[in-house]
Amino acid sequence: MTPQPPAPAPAPSDEAADARIARIGEVVLAVVNVSLSFGGVKALRDVSFDVREREIRAIIGPNGAGKSSMLNVINGVYQPQEGTIAYRGVQRRGMQPHAAAAAGIARTFQNIALFKGMSVLDNIMTGRTLRMRCGVLAQALWVGAARREELEHRAKVEEIIDFLEIQHIRKTPVGRLAYGLQKRVELARALAAQPTLLLLDEPMAGMNVEEKQDMCRFVLDANEQYGTTIVLIEHDMSVVMDLSDRVVVLDYGRKIGDGSPDDIRHNQDVIDAYLGVARAAA
Amino acid sequence: MVQFFFEVLIGGLLSGIMYSLVALGFVLIYKASGVFNFAQGSLVFFAALTFVGLQEKGLPFAAALVATLGVMIVAGLLIERLVLRPLVNQPPIALFMATIGLSFFIEGLAQLLWGANVRGLDLGLQDEPIEWIASRTGINVSKFDLVAAGIAGVLVTGLALFFNRTRIGRALRAVADDHQAALAVGIPLQQIWAIVWAVAGFVALVAGLLWGARNGVQFALTFVALKALPVLILGGFESVQGAIVGGLIIGASEKLAEVFLGPYVGGGIEGWFPYVLALLFLLVRPEGLFGEKIIRRI
Amino acid sequence: MLYREAGQFKSTYAADAAIFPIRQDRIAMAILLAVAFVAVPLLATPYLFSALLIPFLILSLAAVGLNILTGYAGQLSLGAAAFMAVGAFAAYNFVLRVPGLPLLVAFAGGGLVAAGVGILFGLPSLRIRGFYLAVATLAAQFFILWALTKVGWFTNYNPSGVITAQPMAIFGQPIATPPAKYLLVLTIVALMALAAKNMTRGNIGRQWMAIRDMDVAAEVIGIRLMRAKLLAFAVSSFYCGVAGALYAYAYLGTVEPEAYSLDLSFRILFMIIIGGVGTVLGAFLGSAFMILLPLGLSLVVHFLDDTLHLGVASSVASNVELMVFGGLIIVFLIVEPHGLARIWQIGKEKLRLWPFPH
Numbered sequence: 016m017t018p019q020p021p022a023p024a025p026a027p028s029d030e031a032a033d034a035r036i037a038r039i040g041e042v043v044l045a046v047v048n049v050s051l052s053f054g055g056v057k058a059l060r061d062v063s064f065d066v067r068e069r070e071i072r073a074i075i076g077p078n079g080a081g082k083s084s085m086l087n088v089i090n091g092v093y094q095p096q097e098g099t100i101a102y103r104g105v106q107r108r109g110m111q112p113h114a115a116a117a118a119g120i121a122r123t124f125q126n127i128a129l130f131k132g133m134s135v136l137d138n139i140m141t142g143r144t145l146r147m148r149c150g151v152l153a154q155a156l157w158v159g160a161a162r163r164e165e166l167e168h169r170a171k172v173e174e175i176i177d178f179l180e181i182q183h184i185r186k187t188p189v190g191r192l193a194y195g196l197q198k199r200v201e202l203a204r205a206l207a208a209q210p211t212l213l214l215l216d217e218p219m220a221g222m223n224v225e226e227k228q229d230m231c232r233f234v235l236d237a238n239e240q241y242g243t244t245i246v247l248i249e250h251d252m253s254v255v256m257d258l259s260d261r262v263v264v265l266d267y268g269r270k271i272g273d274g275s276p277d278d279i280r281h282n283q284d285v286i287d288a289y290l291g292v293a294r295a296a297a
Numbered sequence: 298m299v300q301f302f303f304e305v306l307i308g309g310l311l312s313g314i315m316y317s318l319v320a321l322g323f324v325l326i327y328k329a330s331g332v333f334n335f336a337q338g339s340l341v342f343f344a345a346l347t348f349v350g351l352q353e354k355g356l357p358f359a360a361a362l363v364a365t366l367g368v369m370i371v372a373g374l375l376i377e378r379l380v381l382r383p384l385v386n387q388p389p390i391a392l393f394m395a396t397i398g399l400s401f402f403i404e405g406l407a408q409l410l411w412g413a414n415v416r417g418l419d420l421g422l423q424d425e426p427i428e429w430i431a432s433r434t435g436i437n438v439s440k441f442d443l444v445a446a447g448i449a450g451v452l453v454t455g456l457a458l459f460f461n462r463t464r465i466g467r468a469l470r471a472v473a474d475d476h477q478a479a480l481a482v483g484i485p486l487q488q489i490w491a492i493v494w495a496v497a498g499f500v501a502l503v504a505g506l507l508w509g510a511r512n513g514v515q516f517a518l519t520f521v522a523l524k525a526l527p528v529l530i531l532g533g534f535e536s537v538q539g540a541i542v543g544g545l546i547i548g549a550s551e552k553l554a555e556v557f558l559g560p561y562v563g564g565g566i567e568g569w570f571p572y573v574l575a576l577l578f579l580l581v582r583p584e585g586l587f588g589e590k591i592i593r594r595i
Numbered sequence: 596m597l598y599r600e601a602g603q604f605k606s607t608y609a610a611d612a613a614i615f616p617i618r619q620d621r622i623a624m625a626i627l628l629a630v631a632f633v634a635v636p637l638l639a640t641p642y643l644f645s646a647l648l649i650p651f652l653i654l655s656l657a658a659v660g661l662n663i664l665t666g667y668a669g670q671l672s673l674g675a676a677a678f679m680a681v682g683a684f685a686a687y688n689f690v691l692r693v694p695g696l697p698l699l700v701a702f703a704g705g706g707l708v709a710a711g712v713g714i715l716f717g718l719p720s721l722r723i724r725g726f727y728l729a730v731a732t733l734a735a736q737f738f739i740l741w742a743l744t745k746v747g748w749f750t751n752y753n754p755s756g757v758i759t760a761q762p763m764a765i766f767g768q769p770i771a772t773p774p775a776k777y778l779l780v781l782t783i784v785a786l787m788a789l790a791a792k793n794m795t796r797g798n799i800g801r802q803w804m805a806i807r808d809m810d811v812a813a814e815v816i817g818i819r820l821m822r823a824k825l826l827a828f829a830v831s832s833f834y835c836g837v838a839g840a841l842y843a844y845a846y847l848g849t850v851e852p853e854a855y856s857l858d859l860s861f862r863i864l865f866m867i868i869i870g871g872v873g874t875v876l877g878a879f880l881g882s883a884f885m886i887l888l889p890l891g892l893s894l895v896v897h898f899l900d901d902t903l904h905l906g907v908a909s910s911v912a913s914n915v916e917l918m919v920f921g922g923l924i925i926v927f928l929i930v931e932p933h934g935l936a937r938i939w940q941i942g943k944e945k946l947r948l949w950p951f952p953h
Contacts, residue, residue: 090815116817128812130805132873140798141805145817147798151826154797155790162609165797169608208816333726383929390671391928393726394868397861398924405917413910526730563745572734579723579731 039260040068043244044089044212045106049098051084051268058084059095060268066212071238071245073255075279076265077289082248083125085265086214089246090122091115102212117145121210123201125217125248131190135181135200136172138189142207143168172207178240179203179233195226199233206237213237215247219254227251231258252290256280264289304436305556306549311442313528313548315511318449318504319521320528320540321456322497327534328460328473329493332381332392336400337501338522343407344369344498345505345514349418350411369502372403373494381490385476404519413516418509445507450541452503456496457537469493473535524551527575533588542586547571614792631781636774644773645846651886652777652784653841658866658878659791660834665864666872667795668827669807670720674732675835675863677739680855682709682836683843684749687850690761691751698763698770702783702840709836710829712739717828721821724810736857743852750850758850760843776845783841787834792875794830803827804873865920869927871936880935885920892916 044066051059059081066072074082087093089100094109101107102118110118121142130138147168153161176182179199184192189200198218205213218234219227231254237243249255255262256276264272264285272278272285279285286292322337347368351361380399384392426437460466471479472489480486505514508521528547532539555567578585603618605611615621639648661675686705689696696704716735720728743749750758763770763779770779794800802823805813814820843850862885870881896912931937 092811092815112814113817113819116815122815124812128809128815130808130812132808133801133804137801137804141801141813141818142816144798144802149798151794151799151830154799155794157793157797161797165612166608169612173608204816380925387928387932390725391932393671393729394864395925395928397864398868398921398928400921401861401917402921402925405914405919405921409911409914409918413914523733526733530727530730565741565745569734569737569741572730572737576719576731576734579727580719583723583727 036260038242039070042066043068043103044246045101046085046089047099047101049085049088049095049100051081051088051093051095057268059088059265061098062265062268062270063098064263064270064273066244066246067260068244069238069242070260071234071247071258073259073262073276074246074248074265075250075252075255075262075289076271079267080265081268082265083216084268086122086216086246086248089115089212090120090214116208119208119211120214121205121208121212122214123198123205123216123218125220127194127197127201129189129197129201129204132188134186134188135192135203136176136185138200139172139175139203139207140168142204143172145208175203175206178206178236180229195222198222198230202230202233202237206241206243209241210243213243213245215245215249217248217250219249219251227254234258300436302553304438305552307436307438308442309549309552310545311439311446311548312552313545314446314449314453314541315504315507315544316521316525316528316548317453317540317544318500318507320525320532320544321453321537322500322504323525323529324532324535324537324540325456325493325497325500329469330381330490331389331473332396333389333534334497335393335396336376336403337497337525338519339400339403339407340369340372340498340501341505341508341522342514342516342518343372343403343505344502345418345509345518346407346411346416348502348506349416349509349514353416366499366502369498370495373498374491377490377494400519404516408516415513415515416509418506418514420506420510441511445511448503448507452500453537453541456500460537465489465492524571527571530575530585531578533585536585536587539585539587547574550574612796614796628785631785632778636778639774639777641773644777647886647890648777649773649780649846650842651882652780653838653846654863654866654886655879655882656784656787656841657835657838657863658870658882659788659875660831660838661863662867662872662875662878663791663795663803663834664827664831666867666874666877667800667807668803668824668831670717670724670824670827671726671729672732672831673729673857673860673864674716674736674739676839676855676857676859677736678709678713678832678835679839679842679859680739680743680852681712681832682706682839683850683855684743685709685836686840687758687760687843688749688751698765699783702837702844705840706833706836709839710833713828713832713835714825717825717832720824720828733857736860740852740855760848760850763844770845780841780845783837787837788875788879791834795875799823799826807873865924867934868924869934871934873933874936876939877934877936880939884935888919889916892919 042065046065047063049059049062050057062081062085064072074085076082084093088095088109089102091110091112091114099106099108100110102120105118130141133141147164149161149164153159154165176185179202181196181199181203184196184200189197192200198220202215202218205215215234219230222230234245234247235258238245247259249258259276261274262272262276262279263270264279264282266284266288271288272282274282280290319337319341322340323334326332326334326337344365348361348365351364352358356364376399380395381392384395425440427440427443430436430438460469468479468484468489469492471482471484472486476486479489505518508518512518512521524547528540528543530543531546532541532543551567551571554570555564559566603616605616610616615624635648657675657679660678661672664670664672682702682705684705685708686701689701689704690698693701712735716732719731723731763776765779770776795803802813802818805816805818806820806823806827810820813823839855842854847854866881866885867878868881869884870879871877892915893912896915927934
């Protein structure tokens, strides 16, 4: 008997699954014929897919397939040589990172990109930066509007801290935290921006089973509670199969699969390139 | 008029080679350990001062030279051991600031040991125009400058060959790229650094002797080192060829600007012109002419 | 025992966000301010004012300015003294050419002009970083001092290049005695330090620290790098400019470019390294250290001279000073890279437990 890997989260009941499917809306992000190269290296070749509102879309594939590059293109860190990205109806070749942030796209990174010199609370507060309007002078004087604004956003950030259960470390400098907690703080910072599209780059990498269960729960809750559309890169197949509504498979920069988790599981190209087959014990 | 232009140009180029010599010390250490050694200038000063100090105590030229070389090598080893090794885990900016502190320390020590009087340094070369050239073209080229440039050129070429053609040179380049990886393939890191600092000390000595003979051994020598910074920016921090080219450009442009632009704005341009030039250059090409483009992955 | 925060609960975010959340800190600060504003003017000697307290405060202000740029925003600058010079000369020209202009407005004007120049020399920071930027600030240092020396308009065509600063007066009251100058400087510095603390705790402070720690990520979460960096240069130069004006008017009495040399830039940088980069307290601690150290050293030298009859020359003292400064920078960077401010924090934490061992 081949041992089954433990499921990271209880399989959703049929009603819950139907409810999830019913919530999924129109296409909110359309990646059309995107090609990206660095010098001679082609990271992405003619990739097209779409993401619907409120769905959880996974991008999977072997290392070097271009998954992180794809996310970087979506939120403007890289500009593709060909193709367009259409987000919420606005089509463009690429956009600057802060324009992407202003449009409601937030993300986490493969190698944690937290601000190591600041506390957890301050890191998450930076996620609110786009919504803080008061000028430097008002902040220097700490009166009236500046004070109110700071406290108002503090309250919002505390909600997220409660949501992700990191109250006990809010004043700790981020550099001192364990890896799993740092990933959670990064998620908190992304959520603090109240994004409409959340890009997660291997959010469960390096975590043990318990931490993965927690993280899956948070991702699902963010999707259900805040209605956030989520695109995530992940290597753990059980997480991908259980969490996502649809999956895109990349290999050597090309799309080789696109569909529901079941379709992907049985797609021969995907199996050859990435998934492999479970061999029965001899 | 044309002759005057060439005179200024050649004079500038030659002094530029001498800047390259100082810049070379920076490049060596940066190539091998990724540290920008702000104290290189004070090492030049220290070397020159030690040499003339020993001479004053009665040592003959050759003995003083050897003794100073020994002192510089020991100083290099001590710096590597006491300053750099404890700081090896800190961000580059911390190391840079440590070398600023080191420069103050060395300057104080040099003056404490040998006093602060201005001294002349005699290398047997005179700062006179070369007859042969002057009589044929009417351009005055200083004998001293030419010989100094020659020495500097030989040194620079030698070091370039050393880095690119020898096994140790390759090891140095590996260490500069990635300490961990170099250790993993068995390169003896501490030995390499010791070699590098010793060579940098030697380069500082040569630079100190040449500059000291030219301008006299005084505290202002440390400012020459500051001039090496624009050289490095133009040439790239890790390139020996860059140090030469950068030095030539800075030396020439500095002198030409002073002589031809200076009178219009009251003179004294030399003090800031190289820096502003470097600044403008940085805006166009942040990594220098020969430097490597910095790529950051996220 | 004394320094316990047990029983002090915060029930609002406002209370949690206060500068001194612990009651004992508030009391200590109140006492410090009382001593500074009341006791010192009554008790200190003119020497203490002129040689120690006034330069300590002024250089602390410059150090706060540099800390904002280098410590919080991570933009290494070797040109702090040049911006001080701009502030001094601008203030001088304001007082000279605008009759009846209130002194404080002239100082603020000096700060604003310095801020403008700071933005100009900060533009390269949009493309270059790290010690490349340091070289760019060196360009500022050398160029600005050259310009202030050569361009006659700045010095009112004074042939000697050394201008006497105009006497100060506020609302008609002259400020000429050491205690008066001290109080003026103290008020300005205290208010500006408070403003700096507020800024660094708020949104702009976080933006600066984000840029310092990882600017690519900062951009991704929506921080506009250009705006924040230039703002850092502007605010920092404003602080240095006001400090420079005070340096000329309340300390030196003259307005001369040589007073704002590269050496001073390095000293201010050392102050923030030793005091603690990225903290407002660090600027004050570092400044105190740099002011007191030469004094301490000369005392030691005199003592050795008297008791051991070593016949130590004065040049020895200044060279030893250089060595000690340089050596201390290295020691601090090795042992406690966050400077005296962190040592102070560690001390407070130990104080929480005292007299118990753990």
